[in-house]
Amino acid sequence: MKEDYYDILGIAKGASAAEIKKAYRKKAVQYHPDKNPGDASAEEMFKKAAEAYEVLSDDNKKARYDQYGHAAFDGSGGFGGGGGGGMNMDDIFNQFGDIFGGFGGGGGFSGFGGGGGGQRRVKGSSLKIRVSLTLEEVANGVEKKIKVKRKIQASGVTYKTCSTCGGRGQVTKVTNTILGRMQTAATCSSCGGSGQILDRKPNDADSQGMIVKEETVSVKIPGGVEDGMQLKVTGKGNDAPGNGVPGDLIVAIETLEHETLKREGDNLHYDLYVSISDAVLGTSKEIDAVVGKVRIKLEPGIQSGKILRLRGKGITGLNGYGAGDLLVHVNVWTPKTLNKEQKEFFEKMQTNENFIPSPEKSDKSFFEKVKEMFS
Structure with missing residues (x-):
């Protein structure tokens, strides 16, 4: 069972954003790889702390975690870092560079972009x-094959150590102040922080030794996603020069409008129109649902405005957590034109006691129905 994110950072559940950041920084300093070379357990703790901070520092992810725990992210197929179980060291240093900058008072740790003596790995x-x-794909989840044009390193490209920074990816500057000698570090402008510059390249490559290639990327999209959500496919963005790591592919979700169903959270709404005769006599109707067609029974005397709730026939929650309902809104259709015989029938029925409105106490008002629908 995964450890609680609050326990990993050593904070209470109601901790503020500043307290969360402070706690993470403390853990990151304690377990940083440069302070614990070769210590696998320290590296694991370092990753756990980064994973916890990634979730708790994001208001939306934190709210989901507070409500559902780790189940909020299990099987998310790479959602924007939520849960972060697959985080690697490059992800951590690239994503939280502002947290690591300035550790130790002299320009940070080395190795991954902190700013000290090691070579950076540019992303x-x-x-x-x-x-x-x-809507059916949203409800059931789907795997999409997507063609992507991305920059990759051309065959035959070679690099050499940047002479400006000596392969470190950063240049340091020492200045004398009234407080003493101050050292600052900045990304090398010659190599862009990679520590390497282009040596040889084929004619079809650009100035960084890259070519554009179309690839087919498989993206698993879980059921329950919503319009505007973004998924991250790690390593399927543009390559980085030299020994850098590829960027990511961000997949933005757009949901298409369904012909008869309307989505509201995990619930679905369906407007069912029935004739006066069907409403009076009762009938059964086949309607659309994301699981296919379903048949419902309308009792004799059903009233316009009645809402029938089909439990579990809505959208399955993200990561399979529960399912919404299908709400069928019954609308009795009143004919606009009548022939002579039909008109005479309804004229006779105007004074018939069975046709005079007589709502029972159990019949809910419009506002009660709305309240019930949203409860």
Whole structure:
């Protein structure tokens, strides 16, 4: 069983954003790889702390975690870092560079972009695409094959150590102040922080030794996603020069409008129109649902405005957590034109006691129905 994120950082559940950041920084300093070389357990704690901070520092992810725990992120297929179980060291240092900057008072730790004596690993730029999903795909989850044009390192490209920074990716500057000698570090402008510059490249490559290639990327989209959500496919963005790591592919979700069903959270709404005769005599109707067609029974004397709730026939919650309902709104259709015989029938019925409105106490008002629908 995974450890509680609050326990990992050593904070209470009601901790503020500042307290969360402070606690993470403390853990990051304690277990940083440069302070614990070769210590696998320290590296694991370092990753756990980063994973916890990634969730608790994001208001939306934190709210989901507070409500559902780790189940909020299990099987999310790479959602924007939520849960972060697959985080690696490059992800951590790239994502939380502002947290690591300035450790130790002299320009930070080395090795991963902190700013000390080691070579940085530059991350390639991310790509963003939009994927359109039908309501059925949203409800059931789907695997999409997407064609992506991304920059990759050309065959035959070679690099050499940057002479400006000596392969460190950063240049340091020492200045004398009234407080003493101050040392600052900045990304090397010659190599962009990679520590390497282009040596040889084929004619079809750009100035960084890259070519554009179209690839087919498989993206698993879990059921329950909503319009505007973004998924991250690690390593499927643009390559980085030299020994850098590829960027990510950001998949933005767009949901298509369904012909008869309307989504509201995990619930679905369906407007069912029935004739006066069907409402009086009762009938059964086949209607749309995301699981296919379903048949419902209308009792004789059903009233316009009645809401029938089909439990569990809505959208399955993100990561399979529960399912919404299908709400069928009954609308009795009043004919606008009548022939002579039909008109005579309804004229006779105007004074018939069975046709005079007589709502029972059990019949809910419009406002009560709305309240019930949203409860």
